[in-house]
Amino acid sequence: MEYTVKQLAELTGVTTRTLRYYNEIGLLMPAKINSSGYRIYGEKEVDKLQQILFYRELGVDLDTIKKIINSPSFDSMKALKEHREKLLAKRRQLDSLIANVEKTIAAKEGRITMNDKEKFEAFKQKLIEENERKYGYEVREKYGDEIVDRSNQKLKNMTKEQFEQLKQLEEEVLNTLNKAFVTGDPASELAQKAADLHRQWLCYFWDHYTKEAHRGVTEMYVADERFKAYYDKKHLGAAEFLRDAVRIYTMN
Amino acid sequence: MEYTVKQLAELTGVTTRTLRYYNEIGLLMPAKINSSGYRIYGEKEVDKLQQILFYRELGVDLDTIKKIINSPSFDSMKALKEHREKLLAKRRQLDSLIANVEKTIAAKEGRITMNDKEKFEAFKQKLIEENERKYGYEVREKYGDEIVDRSNQKLKNMTKEQFEQLKQLEEEVLNTLNKAFVTGDPASELAQKAADLHRQWLCYFWDHYTKEAHRGVTEMYVADERFKAYYDKKHLGAAEFLRDAVRIYTMN
DNA sequence: ATAAACCTTTACGCAACGTCAATGTACAGA
DNA sequence: TCTGTACATTGACGTTGCGTAAAGGTTTAT
Numbered sequence: 052m053e054y055t056v057k058q059l060a061e062l063t064g065v066t067t068r069t070l071r072y073y074n075e076i077g078l079l080m081p082a083k084i085n086s087s088g089y090r091i092y093g094e095k096e097v098d099k100l101q102q103i104l105f106y107r108e109l110g111v112d113l114d115t116i117k118k119i120i121n122s123p124s125f126d127s128m129k130a131l132k133e134h135r136e137k138l139l140a141k142r143r144q145l146d147s148l149i150a151n152v153e154k155t156i157a158a159k160e161g162r163i164t165m166n167d168k169e170k171f172e173a174f175k176q177k178l179i180e181e182n183e184r185k186y187g188y189e190v191r192e193k194y195g196d197e198i199v200d201r202s203n204q205k206l207k208n209m210t211k212e213q214f215e216q217l218k219q220l221e222e223e224v225l226n227t228l229n230k231a232f233v234t235g236d237p238a239s240e241l242a243q244k245a246a247d248l249h250r251q252w253l254c255y256f257w258d259h260y261t262k263e264a265h266r267g268v269t270e271m272y273v274a275d276e277r278f279k280a281y282y283d284k285k286h287l288g289a290a291e292f293l294r295d296a297v298r299i300y301t302m303n
Numbered sequence: 304m305e306y307t308v309k310q311l312a313e314l315t316g317v318t319t320r321t322l323r324y325y326n327e328i329g330l331l332m333p334a335k336i337n338s339s340g341y342r343i344y345g346e347k348e349v350d351k352l353q354q355i356l357f358y359r360e361l362g363v364d365l366d367t368i369k370k371i372i373n374s375p376s377f378d379s380m381k382a383l384k385e386h387r388e389k390l391l392a393k394r395r396q397l398d399s400l401i402a403n404v405e406k407t408i409a410a411k412e413g414r415i416t417m418n419d420k421e422k423f424e425a426f427k428q429k430l431i432e433e434n435e436r437k438y439g440y441e442v443r444e445k446y447g448d449e450i451v452d453r454s455n456q457k458l459k460n461m462t463k464e465q466f467e468q469l470k471q472l473e474e475e476v477l478n479t480l481n482k483a484f485v486t487g488d489p490a491s492e493l494a495q496k497a498a499d500l501h502r503q504w505l506c507y508f509w510d511h512y513t514k515e516a517h518r519g520v521t522e523m524y525v526a527d528e529r530f531k532a533y534y535d536k537k538h539l540g541a542a543e544f545l546r547d548a549v550r551i552y553t554m555n
Numbered sequence: 556a557t558a559a560a561c562c563t564t565t566a567c568g569c570a571a572c573g574t575c576a577a578t579g580t581a582c583a584g585a
Numbered sequence: 586t587c588t589g590t591a592c593a594t595t596g597a598c599g600t601t602g603c604g605t606a607a608a609g610g611t612t613t614a615t
Contacts, residue, residue, distance in 0.1 A: 057561070067562090072603060087611055089562055101407075108400065113602075128408070135404045138397060145394050148360070152387045155353075156380070309592070323594090324572060339580055341593060365571075 053082075054092045063100055078117050079103060224248045225282075228293055232286045237295035245293065246300035262301035269294040305334075306344045315352055330369050331355060476500045477537075480545055484538045489547035497545065498552035514553035521546040 056067045073079040074090065079100055081090035099120065106116045227248055231241035250265060269290075282290040308319045325331040326342065331352055333342035351372065358368045479500055483493035502517060521542075534542040 055562080066603080068603065068605085071563090076602095087562075088564095089611085105404070132408065135401060135408070138401045138404060142394060142397050142401070145390060145397065149387060149390045149394070152357070152390060156384065156387070307593080318572080319593090320572065320574085328571095339593075340595095341580085 052094060052097075054097070056090050056092075059092045059097070059100070062097070063104070065100075065104070073100075073103070073113075076113060076117070078113055220248065220252050224252055225285075228282070228289055229285050231296070232289050232292050237292055238299050242292070242296040243300055246296045249293065249297065250300070265297055266294075266301050269297045304346060304349075306349070308342050308344075311344045311349070311352070314349070315356070317352075317356075325352075325355070325365075328365060328369070330365055472500065472504050476504050477534075480534070480541055481537045483548065484541050484544050489544055490551050494544070494548040495552055498548040501545065501549065502552070517549055518546075518553050521549040 054062065056070050060067045060070060070079070070090070074081060079096060082093040082096055083091050085091055102120050103113075103116055106119060107113070111119070224245060227241060227245040231237075231239060231245045234241060236242060249269075253265065253268065282293055286292075306314065308322050312319045312322060322331070322342070326333060331348060334345040334348055335343050337343055354372050355365075355368055358371060359365070363371070476497060479493060479497040483489075483491060483497045486493060488494060501521075505517065505520065534545055538544075
């Protein structure tokens with residue numbers, strides 16, 4: 052079955068503008084362009100659009116959705132099951148909002164009293180869960196299930212601010228690593244700083260840091276395609292460079 | 304209890320920027336400004352912010368929220384109960400999304416097959432319900448509970464496109480009425496056109512149109528403060544003018 | 556053959572803030 | 586009293602995910 056923009060739009064309930072925009076940002080490319088320049092979509096694109104709308108529904112931004120569905124290790128079945136989990140989480144959160152409303156109604160009727168803090172509990176809960184929904188998959192993709200599961204509890208207890216600090220640190224690691232890479236020397240001051248930042252970053256997840264584990268995890272980065280791709284994004288061989296830097300960092 | 308921006312922000316989980324923005328657009332004004340120009344919020348503002356967040360949560364745009372909570376006929380208890388209804392509706396919709404995901408999983412596992420149309424049913428359902436959430440209160444405010452309840456089923460079966468047609472027609476009625484008003488003659492061609500448009504608009508809600516009911520409803524407009532205010536928005540006496548025009552319109 | 560209903564690209568507009576920048580204020584500790 | 590830091594203020598420009606023309610080419614139906 053083949054569809055033009057309008058046809059696909061009517062099928063899915065999005066606008067044609069949205070489809071063109073998704074084309075523009077490379078999120079959903081048409082199967083082909085016909086001789087008159089018309090966009091033609093096929094079965095595969097219908098399925099992909101469904102995935103996109105699933106994630107959009109969760110409040111995931113389009114850029115992240117793109118990464119998720121273009122990820123080589125993207126397992127649509129797994130994604131669907133995770134998606135279901137997230138929807139269920141959203142429903143639980145809705146339940147807490149409903150409870151909050153009912154409490155407010157009761158308070159207004161004079162049956163109970165609520166202090167200011169209580170009034171916003173459900174909203175804050177929502178903020179935290181939204182963060183998890185938005186970034187949970189991404190983190191899982193990047194760092195593997197085992198680590199995620201182990202550090203899950205730590206993450207769950209993080210505030211939004213802490214989470215943003217983590218994100219910032221993550222960028223700093225990458226930036227410093229890339230700067231150090233061009234020096235070519237894993238023993239250089241910059242490379243050692245990158246290793247140190249990486250240690251700090253790990254400590255967000257680990258309860259106790261050991262040099263051996265640190266070395267171990269960077270070796271894993273080199274071995275595992277997914278991790279390697281992440282660190283090699285800018286410079287090919289950056290994963291190996293980080294491993295070497297960390298080897299030196301953990302020697303003394 | 305008094306709060307500065309930061310304190311209120313921390314209490315409620317919004318940012319200080321948001322509070323300043325809400326001040327800027329007149330959605331939530333501080334209780335007072337102290338001698339240094341600091342915004343100071345009190346109990347009343349905390350409650351109002353809670354209302355705002357409730358509606359924001361539903362996807363209502365800030366401008367509409369402003370109208371809702373500033374409406375003289377705003378009954379917070381009633382609003383809360385409606386809000387609860389909407390949250391429950393949202394949960395039902397979530398359930399249908401979850402069912403859709405589960406169906407997709409089953410389809411992927413080869414247990415059943417899904418055609419393209421089915422894949423998007425839940426999303427479309429969502430679109431319709433979202434429209435109800437966004438405009439439901441407004442419509443209820445404007446036209447009273449009884450009419451809303453009677454026409455509820457019709458509305459529920461509307462598509463987004465039909466809904467937008469309705470909104471457009473509504474504007475046309477007002478525009479034509481206002482133009483006709485300045486002629487001063489309820490028998491004029493323009494005034495009769497306004498009456499006709501108003502009939503068309505009513506037919507969106509009514510299963511069977513009668514001249515008596517049409518006259519009746521315009522008389523109600525004059526009697527009921529809320530309706531009168533709506534039609535008198537531009538020209539004082541427009542509600543009466545419409546009633547007179549419809550009287551003539553329903554004579555032949 | 557001509558209108559209606561599609562399609563294209565280009566480009567500006569919008570809500571609801573985020574994010575500086577430049578500057579003023581409150582208050583604790585040396 | 587000075588100073589640092591954590592707060593506050595008002596601009597003003599940036600961002601996301603599209604909406605909405607504008608100006609034109611294509612397909613289809615009558």
